[in-house]
Amino acid sequence: MAEPTLYLFDGYNLLHAGDYGDVRRLVDELASFVALQGARGIVVFDGVGDDVDRGPLQVRYAPVADTLLDRLAAEHRDRESVCLVSSDLAIRGTSGQEVRSLSSRTFLRDLSETSHAERAPLPLADRLDEETRARLERLRRGKED
Numbered sequence: 001m002a003e004p005t006l007y008l009f010d011g012y013n014l015l016h017a018g019d020y021g022d023v024r025r026l027v028d029e030l031a032s033f034v035a036l037q038g039a040r041g042i043v044v045f046d047g048v049g050d051d052v053d054r055g056p057l058q059v060r061y062a063p064v065a066d067t068l069l070d071r072l073a074a075e076h077r078d079r080e081s082v083c084l085v086s087s088d089l090a091i092r093g094t095s096g097q098e099v100r101s102l103s104s105r106t107f108l109r110d111l112s113e114t115s116h117a118e119r120a121p122l123p124l125a126d127r128l129d130e131e132t133r134a135r136l137e138r139l140r141r142g143k144e145d
Contacts, residue, residue, distance in 0.1 A: 004100060006076050007034055008069050010086035011045035011059075017087060017104035031057040033111060044068050073099045 009030055011023070020026040027043060031054040034041035041057040049061040062068040066088060076082050077098040087104040102110075128136070 003037070003039075003081065004083035005039050005080045006082045007037075007039055007041040008072055008082060008084045008086075009041060009043040010065055010069060010084075010088060010104065011043045012065070013086050013088060014043075014104045014108065018108045027054055027057065027059055029111070031055050042072060044072075 007030075011026070014020075014030075015023065015026050018026065020029070023045065030041055030043055034056045039056065042060060043057060044060045044062055044065040046063070046065045047061055049059075051061060052059045060068065066086075069084060069086065073082055073084055081100070082098070083100040083102060085102050085104060085107045
């Protein structure tokens with residue numbers, strides 16, 4: 001199966017499966033993920049809220065998130081590669097064979113393994129040659145060359 005071009009996320013399901021403090025932190029993480037994948041995403045939360053776009057990620061609210069996720073999967077599965085992320089077996093089962101599905105825990109485990117981590121820069125002392133390091137040490141101690 002091709003790499004997904006559209007990710008559908010069950011918002012509160014992911015929020016509770018991970019250790020996110022609030023919705024904003026989860027949305028930031030998902031927006032970064034889909035951007036790095038070169039894909040689009042739609043995260044759907046149960047309830048009422050403002051629908052917004054965060055780059056390639058749409059944040060949507062619906063009275064029943066599962067119903068909207070099922071409809072979105074059906075609308076897009078013929079035109080693009082879709083991945084549905086939810087631990088709700090019923091919604092994952094009804095989305096169709098054309099839709100790749102992942103449990104929230106599996107997705108979050110894979111996400112933490114592949115998330116962008118910046119390496120700390122080497123300390124200045126490790127980037128200097130031995131002679132320069134020795135000269136700087138003498139200057140630090142107040143000794144003249």
